[in-house]
Amino acid sequence: MNADDTRTVRAGRRGGRVRGGTVRHLVCDDPATLVLLAAQACLTPHRRLSRADRPDRPDLMVFDLDPPDTATPTTSPPYGRRPAGCARCWTGWVCPAHR
Incomplete structure (x- = not known):
């Protein structure tokens, strides 16, 4: 598996240095994607734990x-x-x- 085989969602930008527009986030919803992310040492989440269709309503806390x-x-x-x-x-x- 490579990054081109993964699913992504677009989310609106808010805050930070850049406001407006959208950013693509990778969706980690299967073991192969998790292994891909672990191999790249990039498992630190930077968004709230919410679903792609409800980014403003987090429904999971870890x-x-x-x-x-x-x-x-x-x-x-x-x-x-x-x-x-x-x-x-x-x-x-x-x-x-x-x-």
Whole structure:
């Protein structure tokens, strides 16, 4: 997979040095796109976690809770068991991508 194979959405610009117009954002909604982004070391989000058709209404909040240095490392996310929620990924909620 390369960047040309990924889906994008356009969003209006607000703030920053450039106002007005639109900017294209890549949509990461499958494992292949996630691997592509990880390989490019660009997984820091710069937009709120909202859907492409409702950019002003975020519907997801993620907390990155790093374990303490004394935690036992594990080979399976998160800490060896799949939480209730999405059956296809390691989220604790029912993933909108897999509904």
